[in-house]
Amino acid sequence: MATTEDPQAQSLTRNVQHVVLGNLRFQTWYQSIYPEELVSKDTDILYVCRWCFRYSCGIDTHASHTRLCPHRTTPPGVKVYDHAGYSVWEVDGADHKLFGQNLSLFSKLFLDHKSVFFDVVSFLYYILVFTDPNTGDNDPNETYHILGFFSKEKLSWDANNLACILVFPPYQHKQLGKLLMGVSYKISRWEQDSSLIGGPEKPLSEMGSRSYGRFWEERIARHLLLRSSSDGNDAAVGATLAQFDDSKTQKPASNRGRKKHPYELMTVQEIGRATGMLTEDVITALRGLGAVEPATPSKTRKGMQSSSGDGEAIPVVIRRSKVLEWADAHKVSIREPVREEGFCLSQSEHAKNRELVIPDSDEEE
Numbered sequence: 001m002a003t004t005e006d007p008q009a010q011s012l013t014r015n016v017q018h019v020v021l022g023n024l025r026f027q028t029w030y031q032s033i034y035p036e037e038l039v040s041k042d043t044d045i046l047y048v049c050r051w052c053f054r055y056s057c058g059i060d061t062h063a064s065h066t067r068l069c070p071h072r073t074t075p076p077g078v079k080v081y082d083h084a085g086y087s088v089w090e091v092d093g094a095d096h097k098l099f100g101q102n103l104s105l106f107s108k109l110f111l112d113h114k115s116v117f118f119d120v121v122s123f124l125y126y127i128l129v130f131t132d133p134n135t136g137d138n139d140p141n142e143t144y145h146i147l148g149f150f151s152k153e154k155l156s157w158d159a160n161n162l163a164c165i166l167v168f169p170p171y172q173h174k175q176l177g178k179l180l181m182g183v184s185y186k187i188s189r190w191e192q193d194s195s196l197i198g199g200p201e202k203p204l205s206e207m208g209s210r211s212y213g214r215f216w217e218e219r220i221a222r223h224l225l226l227r228s229s230s231d232g233n234d235a236a237v238g239a240t241l242a243q244f245d246d247s248k249t250q251k252p253a254s255n256r257g258r259k260k261h262p263y264e265l266m267t268v269q270e271i272g273r274a275t276g277m278l279t280e281d282v283i284t285a286l287r288g289l290g291a292v293e294p295a296t297p298s299k300t301r302k303g304m305q306s307s308s309g310d311g312e313a314i315p316v317v318i319r320r321s322k323v324l325e326w327a328d329a330h331k332v333s334i335r336e337p338v339r340e341e342g343f344c345l346s347q348s349e350h351a352k353n354r355e356l357v358i359p360d361s362d363e364e365e
């Protein structure tokens with residue numbers, strides 16, 4: 001994910017100043033914990049294999065490794081997504097321990113907030129790969145590029161669908177983080193089982209909050225726009241914020257009859273179930289969209305002013321026109337960053353997921 005960290009301020013504490021990854025040389029941002037006997041504290045350039053992240057301070061050792069790297073033609077693991085040259089491969093840390101460790105060490109050079117997990121066995125790594133169909137034939141070294149990854153705990157008690165995410169610096173600002181985040185939601189399988197709804201591991205770093213904030217806003221905006229467009233008119237959406245507990249959710253069906261709302265009533269939990277997002281993340285996104293207004297204080301009950309009261313419903317209105325405005329201003333494509341057809345699932349699983357297919361219009365690419 002993108003950042004504007006100040007590399008200068010960090011340079012004194014960094015053990016490695018630059019890395020060479022394939023044919024790219026770039027500056028590191030943070031300290032990693034490479035073993036000192038192999039990577040001294042004042043290493044200017046660390047050579048890293050772009051296929052397996054094996055590292056070396058010497059260019060000769062590096063060169064002889066890359067000629068023989070076992071992963072030079074195909075990434076490790078199993079392909080789970082493939083669309084338009086971009087693919088995502090699931091690498092089990094238990095099967096590829098060294099790969100997991102070397103990837104963690106390398107990514108730590110660009111992540112400050114997460115500790116590197118050496119317990120790679122309990123993690124899955126999803127690496128983002130780009131294969132340029134035009135270069136492979138001309139240059140045998142140009143097989144594929146790993147652009148970033150995210151990791152995920154195999155068993156997360158906190159319903160985390162992602163632990164760490166990083167797009168390597170040379171590939172940032174290309175919307176690739178959104179692609180990875182989209183994949184992380186999809187493979188959490190919340191569509192099959194809503195008890196699997198989750199989100200990234202918290203707390204998020206500053207850059208993580210920014211990236212996720214935007215990703216969630218877009219996801220919710222798409223959901224609201226596509227959903228309400230079926231109603232035809234510019235109906236507002238009534239939601240209830242500050243309801244964190246599903247059991248206290250007011251049922252929209254019971255409300256619908258009693259007052260003639262010009263709104264479609266839904267709860268934050270329902271939005272969450274439709275988008276696979278945690279209630280707290282839905283609320284963050286709704287606020288970020290700036291489309292939330294307090295509902296007109298009608299004759300209604302105490303709920304309106306409920307202080308910070310737990311469980312009290314605070315009705316709000318989300319105007320579709322505001323969401324549209326937001327989407328316009330931020331040039332948000334109605335199309336999801338990941339394509340449904342890109343997932344390498346069995347046909348029956350595909351069929352089950354069809355409901356999420358987004359219409360083919362309004363592309364920005």
Ligand SMILES: [Zn+2]
Binds near residue numbers: 054066070
């Ligand atoms: Zn290698």
